[in-house]
Amino acid sequence: xxxxxxISVISAICLLFACMTxxxxxxxxxxxxxxSSFADEELIAHxxxxxxxxxxxxxxxxxxxxxxxxxxxxxxxxxxxxxxxLVARHDWDSYLSDYIxxxxxDDEKEGPIPFRDFKSHKIMGKYKPMGIKELIRLLYMYxxxxxxxxxxxxxxxxxxxQFEIIVKTANEIxxxxxxxxxxxxxxxxxxxxxxxxxxxxxxMLSVYMEDIPDDEALRILQEYQLTLIAIPENRAxxxxxxxxxxxxxxxYVHTINSVEDYQRLKKLGVHGIYSxxxxxxxxxxxxxxxxxxxxxxxxxxxxxxxxxxGWMTKIMPKS
Numbered sequence: 491x492x493x494x495x496x497i498s499v500i501s502a503i504c505l506l507f508a509c510m511t512x513x514x515x516x517x518x519x520x521x522x523x524x525x526s527s528f529a530d531e532e533l534i535a536h537x538x539x540x541x542x543x544x545x546x547x548x549x550x551x552x553x554x555x556x557x558x559x560x561x562x563x564x565x566x567x568x569x570x571x572x573x574x575x576l577v578a579r580h581d582w583d584s585y586l587s588d589y590i591x592x593x594x595x596d597d598e599k600e601g602p603i604p605f606r607d608f609k610s611h612k613i614m615g616k617y618k619p620m621g622i623k624e625l626i627r628l629l630y631m632y633x634x635x636x637x638x639x640x641x642x643x644x645x646x647x648x649x650x651x652q653f654e655i656i657v658k659t660a661n662e663i664x665x666x667x668x669x670x671x672x673x674x675x676x677x678x679x680x681x682x683x684x685x686x687x688x689x690x691x692x693x694m695l696s697v698y699m700e701d702i703p704d705d706e707a708l709r710i711l712q713e714y715q716l717t718l719i720a721i722p723e724n725r726a727x728x729x730x731x732x733x734x735x736x737x738x739x740x741x742y743v744h745t746i747n748s749v750e751d752y753q754r755l756k757k758l759g760v761h762g763i764y765s766x767x768x769x770x771x772x773x774x775x776x777x778x779x780x781x782x783x784x785x786x787x788x789x790x791x792x793x794x795x796x797x798x799x800g801w802m803t804k805i806m807p808k809s
Contacts, residue, residue, distance in 0.1 A: 528563065528636050528672055528692050528718065529740040532762035533770065535561040536745050537580065540766035541617070547590060548578035549617035553628055557635070560770040565638040565674075566625060568652065575605035576622040576655045581642070590614060622659050629667045636670045638694060649680055653687040674720060676700050678710050694718040694742070697725060704730045711739050720744055720764070723751075731759040749776045 537546045539556030548567055556564070567580040580586055587599035591611045598607060605621060613619055629637050641652045653673070660668045672692050675681045676699035684693065695716055697707055704725075711719060711734075719734060720742045734741050743755055744764035749772055752763055 531563045534563040534565050534764045536565055536764040536766050538564050538566055545766040546580055547613050547617055549613045550620050551617045562634050563636050565640055568639055568641045571605040571608055572602035573604045577608055578620045578625055626659050626663050626667055630664050636672055638672045638674055640674050646683055649683050653684050657688045694720050696720040698722050708733055712737055726755055735759050
């Protein structure tokens with residue numbers, strides 16, 4: 491059996507085991523296949539995923555490294571430079587400059603900087619910073635990937651400008667990639683602005699920016715027929731998740747980096763996660779370990795019963 495077939499068989503076994511032990515996850519997986527191609531994958535690479543132990547780089551190399559490790563859904567932080575170019579960076583605060591672009595001059599470490607300066611200082615001294623054009627070009631070059639946009643802004647004018655840039659850039663490269671861009675939406679107002687710019691096939695309601703209450707989130711999802719939501723871990727309570735599942739909404743929790751937390755959230759009914767450092771292989775190996783543990787316990791119990799029956803047979807009086 492070659493390695494690719496072996497991996498496929500292991501994955502199938504793991505999925506079967508997960509569905510047997512978690513009926514909520516099984517029903518969600520079935521619903522995903524019917525309603526959302528984005529939700530065919532459970533893992534989203536946060537800020538394009540971690541690389542060499544570093545998170546939040548939003549770098550070209552991070553995308554490639556995490557694609558090789560199995561990621562097909564990527565989230566990128568997007569923010570405007572001082573000259574109006576959309577770039578892959580979380581914010582313009584000095585703490586982040588010191589962390590990812592420490593070679594910037596001191597007078598450019600706080601606040602937006604020109605695109606040329608952003609591009610000329612490598613992330614961590616070795617990784618390539620990206621503008622929206624390079625990011626969308628990657629999306630085009632890897633047609634099995636999706637991009638989730640975390641644009642941060644709540645100002646209507648800036649929101650409109652950001653998404654006009656995204657749509658214009660995608661149309662210049664290949665309009666089909668717009669079908670694989672999933673905007674994170676922070677409010678009902680933002681949803682309407684984004685839809686007025688372009689009717690993206692899928693959008694993800696994200697509750698963290700405006701701290702949207704549970705009932706309001708459920709209303710927006712239902713009213714606008716959205717099937718994706720992103721929530722922080724502290725919002726993943728059983729009652730909210732049950733209501734989301736009843737509306738057939740796929741829930742992604744951010745940001746999770748341990749197999750134990752992932753499995754716990756899956757049992758609660760979460761569909762997937764944003765992660766920096768968690769990979770499919772780790773999850774599959776954990777499921778195999780669980781299956782073996784269950785098998786060992788089952789075998790031990792069976793032997794105990796057999797021994798008990800044998801012992802009772804010996805001590806019972808013969809008729």
